[in-house]
Amino acid sequence: MGIVRKALASRPIAALTSPHTIDHxxxxxHPMLAVKHVRARVVEVVHETGxxxxxxxxxxxxxxxxxxGQHVEFGVEVDGKRRVRVFSVSSSARRKDGTFSVSVxxxxxxxxxxxxxxxxxxxxxxxxxxADGDFVLPDVVPDDLLLxxxxxxxxxxxxxxxxxxESGHTxxxxxxxxxxSREDEMFSEELDALAASYEFVRIVRVYTREPEADAExxxxxxxxxxxxxxxxxxxxxxxxxxxAGLIASVRDTYDELGAAEQLHTEYFKVPTVDLxxxxxxxxxxxxxxxxxxxxxxxxxxxxxxxxxxxPEFGCRMGVCNTCALKKNHGAVRHVITGExxxxxxxxxxxxxxxPVGDVNVAL
Amino acid sequence: xxxxxxxxxxxxxxxxxxxxxxxxxxxxxDTTKRATIGLDLMTYEQLEDFGNELDAVRQRVLDxxxxxxxxxxxxxxxxxxxxxxxxxxxxxFPFFLPxxxxxxxxxxxxxxxxxxxIGHNVMxxxxxxxxxPVVDGKKxxxxxxxxxxxxxxxxxxxxxxxxxxxxMDRDIGYNMFRIDEAQPWYPSHRVNLPLAFLLMLFFxxxxxxxGIELDEYLGGRMSKSEFKARKKRAWQKVRRQVVKxxxxxPVLAIPLIPFTAWWVPLAVLGGNVAANIIRNIWTxxxxxxxxxxxxxxxxxxxxxxxxxxxxxxxxxxxxxANITGSRPFHVMTGNLSYQVEHHLFPDIPxxxxxxxxxxxxxxxxxxxxxxxxxxxxxxxxxxxxxxxVLGRKPSDPYKVGNSPESKALRxxxxxxxxxAREAMANA
Ligand SMILES: Cc1cc2nc3c(=O)[nH]c(=O)nc-3n(C[C@H](O)[C@H](O)[C@H](O)COP(=O)(O)OP(=O)(O)OC[C@H]3O[C@@H](n4cnc5c(N)ncnc54)[C@H](O)[C@@H]3O)c2cc1C
Ligand code: FES
Numbered sequence: 037m038g039i040v041r042k043a044l045a046s047r048p049i050a051a052l053t054s055p056h057t058i059d060h061x062x063x064x065x066h067p068m069l070a071v072k073h074v075r076a077r078v079v080e081v082v083h084e085t086g087x088x089x090x091x092x093x094x095x096x097x098x099x100x101x102x103x104x105g106q107h108v109e110f111g112v113e114v115d116g117k118r119r120v121r122v123f124s125v126s127s128s129a130r131r132k133d134g135t136f137s138v139s140v141x142x143x144x145x146x147x148x149x150x151x152x153x154x155x156x157x158x159x160x161x162x163x164x165x166x167a168d169g170d171f172v173l174p175d176v177v178p179d180d181l182l183l184x185x186x187x188x189x190x191x192x193x194x195x196x197x198x199x200x201x202e203s204g205h206t207x208x209x210x211x212x213x214x215x216x217s218r219e220d221e222m223f224s225e226e227l228d229a230l231a232a233s234y235e236f237v238r239i240v241r242v243y244t245r246e247p248e249a250d251a252e253x254x255x256x257x258x259x260x261x262x263x264x265x266x267x268x269x270x271x272x273x274x275x276x277x278x279x280a281g282l283i284a285s286v287r288d289t290y291d292e293l294g295a296a297e298q299l300h301t302e303y304f305k306v307p308t309v310d311l312x313x314x315x316x317x318x319x320x321x322x323x324x325x326x327x328x329x330x331x332x333x334x335x336x337x338x339x340x341x342x343x344x345x346x347p348e349f350g351c352r353m354g355v356c357n358t359c360a361l362k363k364n365h366g367a368v369r370h371v372i373t374g375e376x377x378x379x380x381x382x383x384x385x386x387x388x389x390x391p392v393g394d395v396n397v398a399l
Numbered sequence: 400x401x402x403x404x405x406x407x408x409x410x411x412x413x414x415x416x417x418x419x420x421x422x423x424x425x426x427x428x429d430t431t432k433r434a435t436i437g438l439d440l441m442t443y444e445q446l447e448d449f450g451n452e453l454d455a456v457r458q459r460v461l462d463x464x465x466x467x468x469x470x471x472x473x474x475x476x477x478x479x480x481x482x483x484x485x486x487x488x489x490x491x492f493p494f495f496l497p498x499x500x501x502x503x504x505x506x507x508x509x510x511x512x513x514x515x516x517i518g519h520n521v522m523x524x525x526x527x528x529x530x531x532p533v534v535d536g537k538k539x540x541x542x543x544x545x546x547x548x549x550x551x552x553x554x555x556x557x558x559x560x561x562x563x564x565x566x567m568d569r570d571i572g573y574n575m576f577r578i579d580e581a582q583p584w585y586p587s588h589r590v591n592l593p594l595a596f597l598l599m600l601f602f603x604x605x606x607x608x609x610g611i612e613l614d615e616y617l618g619g620r621m622s623k624s625e626f627k628a629r630k631k632r633a634w635q636k637v638r639r640q641v642v643k644x645x646x647x648x649p650v651l652a653i654p655l656i657p658f659t660a661w662w663v664p665l666a667v668l669g670g671n672v673a674a675n676i677i678r679n680i681w682t683x684x685x686x687x688x689x690x691x692x693x694x695x696x697x698x699x700x701x702x703x704x705x706x707x708x709x710x711x712x713x714x715x716x717x718x719x720a721n722i723t724g725s726r727p728f729h730v731m732t733g734n735l736s737y738q739v740e741h742h743l744f745p746d747i748p749x750x751x752x753x754x755x756x757x758x759x760x761x762x763x764x765x766x767x768x769x770x771x772x773x774x775x776x777x778x779x780x781x782x783x784x785x786x787x788v789l790g791r792k793p794s795d796p797y798k799v800g801n802s803p804e805s806k807a808l809r810x811x812x813x814x815x816x817x818x819a820r821e822a823m824a825n826a
Contacts, residue, residue, distance in 0.1 A: 116469030350556030
C-alpha cells in the first residue's frame with residue numbers, strides 16, 4: 037500500500053468522513069481509487085473452449101496479491117444487481133504486469149458463468165474480495181508434488197503449475213488432469229508446451245469420454261494411475277480439485293493408504309436448484325451455524341427458530357426488513373405473492389420466504 | 400464450513416401446501432375474533448381483494464427493478480457527495496460571506512439528501528436487491544446522531560408494522576405531544592406548540608432519544624441489558640457525529656488562523672450547527688406532515704387484532720398523508736411526500752412511488768376510500784392546528800390522563816396484565 041493510500045485509510049480521515057468511509061467519496065471520483073475495496077477492470081476475456089473462458093483482470097491498489105491455489109469473490113453487476121461468485125485464480129503468481137486471471141466454465145443454467153463466457157466485455161468493473169483459502173503450496177515446496185484435477189477444477193492447480201514453472205522449481209511435479217475430451221479441456225496448448233519445456237514436470241491428461249489412441253492412462257481415477265506415474269501417496273504432497281466424485285475417490289484412496297495428511301482438497305460446490313419441488317423437500321442449511329435441517333415447508337425464520345437459532349426479526353410479515361439476510365444459494369418462494377427466486381446470492385426476508393428444495397442461508 | 404455440519408436440527412415435518420398463508424402480525428389471544436378495521440368502508444371480501452390488488456402492484460414493481468433504479472440511487476449519492484464536499488469547503492470561507500452561506504446551504508442539502516432519499520430509504524432495504532454493500536439496509540449508517548440499528552427497530556418495525564395503533568406505535572406524538580383526540584391529555588400538553596418548535600430545531604437529538612426507548616425500559620417492557628446496549632450505541636454514535644461536525648472540521652480550520660482571523664474555526668463550527676439545524680427543521684416538517692394532519696386516522700389495539708393483509712394495507716392508507724409538490728421537492732423529502740405509498744410499500748425504491756400512486760388512486764376510487772393529500776402549507780397548517788387545539792385541556796375527564804377516572808382505568812388494566820403474566824409464569 038502506498039503512503040497516500042495509508043494516509044487515506046487512517047483514523048483521522050475516517051473521523052472526517054464518518055459515518056461513511058473515504059471510499060464512499062473516492063468512488064465518486066473513480067471507482068479504482070478505492071483504498072479498502074478491491075476492484076478490478078476486465079482486461080480481456082479469452083475463450084478457452086466452447087464453454088469456458090479466462091477473464092484477465094487488472095486490480096486496483098487495494099489488492100494484496102494471492103497465493104497460487106487461492107480463490108476470490110468475483111462480483112459483476114448485471115442490470116443493476118451485483119452477482120457474486122467464487123473463482124480460483126488460474127494465473128501465475130509471478131506475473132509482472134499487474135494482472136491476474138480466473139478461468140470459468142459456463143454451467144448450462146448458471147447465470148454468472150454464462151454471462152462471463154458470452155457477454156462480459158473488456159473494461160467492465162469487477163468487485164473483488166482479497167484472495168482467500170488454504171488450498172495453497174507450503175512456503176518450501178517439497179521435492180515430490182502431485183497436482184490432480186478434474187474438469188474446471190484445473191484452475192487452482194494450473195496457477196500452482198504456472199508459478200512453479202516460472203520460479204524455476206526443480207523438484208519433481210506430477211500433473212494429472214481428467215477431462216471429458218480434449219475439446220472440453222482448458223489450457224490444452226499451454227499444457228503441451230509446458231510438458232515440453234518444463235523438464236521437472238510430468239503432465240498427463242486422461243480424456244474419460246473420448247480417450248486418445250496413444251493415451252498412457254484411461255478411465256476414471258484409480259490408484260493404478262498413480263502407480264503408473266510412480267507417485268507414492270504416502271510420501272507425496274498432493275492437491276486435488278474437481279467434481280465431488282473425483283475428490284471422494286481420491287480421498288478414499290489416500291485414507292486406505294494412511295496418507296490422508298498428504299492430501300489437500302478444494303471443492304467448487306456448484307449449487308443445485310430444484311424449482312419443481314412441489315412439497316417441502318430438500319435440506320435447509322444454516323451456513324454460519326453449521327446446521328442442516330430437513331426442509332419442513334415453514335418459513336426460513338420459523339425453521340431457524342425450530343433449529344434453536346435466534347435470528348433477528350420484527351414484524352414477521354415482510355414489512356420491516358429486520359430479518360433480511362443473505363441467501364447463499366437455492367430457490368425460495370414468497371409466502372404472500374408465491375414468487376420464486378433462485379439467484380445464488382441475494383438478500384431475502386426470511387419471515388416471508390419458504391425454501392423450495394435445497395437452500396443455504398448465511399445464518 | 401462442511402466440517403461443522405454435524406448436528407441435524409429437530410424439525411417437525413409439515414406439509415408445504417399452505418405456503419400461502421401470510422403470518423399475521425397482530426395475533427390476539429382469541430384467534431377467532433376478526434379485526435374490525437375498515438368494516439365501515441368495505442366487507443371482508445373486498446378487503447381481501449384490496450390486499451391482493453396491492454400485493455400485485457408491489458410485485459409488478461419488484462419484477463421491474465433494474466439498471467435504471469440502480470443508476471438513480473447512485474446518481475443521488477453522487478449529487479449528495481458533491482454537495483457535501485462543496486458545503487464542507489464553503490464553510491471554510493467565513494470571511495467571505497456569500498461563499499460561507501452557500502457552503503451552509505450545500506451542507507444542509509447534503510445532509511437532507513443523505514438522511515431522506517438515501518439513508519431512510521436504504522435502511523428500509525429498498526435497494527437490498529442490488530447486492531451492493533454501499534446501499535445495503537443492514538450495513539448502512541446515516542449522518543444523524545441516532546444510531547441506525549435502534550432507529551430501524553423503532554421505525555421499520557414498530558412504526559411501520561403497528562402504524563397509528565395507540566399504545567403500539569410509539570411515533571404517535573413521540574411521547575411528547577398530544578396530536579390525536581384519542582391520546583390522553585396531560586398538563587405538559589399545554590406547551591404542545593412551543594415544545595414542537597424546540598423539537599423541530601433539535602430533531603435529530605429527539606430521534607436519538609426516542610430510539611433509546613427510556614419509556615419502554617421504565618415501563619418494564621425492556622430488559623436492563625437491552626437498555627444499556629441502546630444507551631451505549633447512542634453514545635458511540637453521538638460521539639462520532641459530534642467529533643466530526645463540532646471538533647474535527649473546526650480543528651482543521653485552525654491552520655487558517657494566521658492568514659485570516661482567530662474566529663474562523665468557531666465560524667466553521669457555527670456553519671455545521673446551522674446546516675444540522677436546517678436539516679432538522681426540514682425533516683421534522685416532512686415527518687410531522689406525514690402522519691399528524693387532522694384527517695389522518697388512528698386505531699385501537701382491539702380493532703387491529705388478527706387483522707388481515709388487506710386491513711393492514713387499509714390502515715396504512717388511512718394512517719398517512721401525502722404532500723404535493725414538484726419533482727425536486729419530492730426528492731428532498733426522500734419521496735416521503737408520498738407517505739401513503741411509502742407506508743403501503745416500504746421496501747420498494749422510493750423513486751417508484753409516483754408511479755404506484757396512480758395505481759393506488761385507482762384502487763382508492765374503486766373502493767370509495769379517501770386519500771389524504773395536500774400542499775405543504777395546508778398540511779403544516781393542519782398539524783399546527785392539531786397541536787394547538789389538542790394542547791388545551793379537554794372537558795371529558797376520561798380524556799385527561801391524570802384525572803382520577805383515568806387513573807382508576809389504568810390501574811384496572813395494569814392489574815389485569817399482571818394477573819395474565821403471573822398466570823403465564825405459573826403455567
Ligand atoms: C472455492 C470455490 C472455487 C471455485 N472456483 C471456480 C473456478 O475456478 N472456475 C469455475 O468455473 N467455477 C468455480 N467455482 C464455482 C463457481 O463459484 C460457481 O458456482 C459456478 O461458476 C456457477 O455459477 P453460475 O452463476 O454460473 O451459476 P448459478 O446461477 O449460481 O447457478 C448454480 C446452479 O444452479 C442451477 N440454477 C440456477 N438458477 C436456476 C434456475 N432458475 N433454474 C434451474 N436451475 C438453476 C444451475 O444448474 C446452476 O448450475 C468455485 C466455487 C468455489 C466454492
Ligand atoms: S421480520 Fe419484518 S420483514 Fe421479516
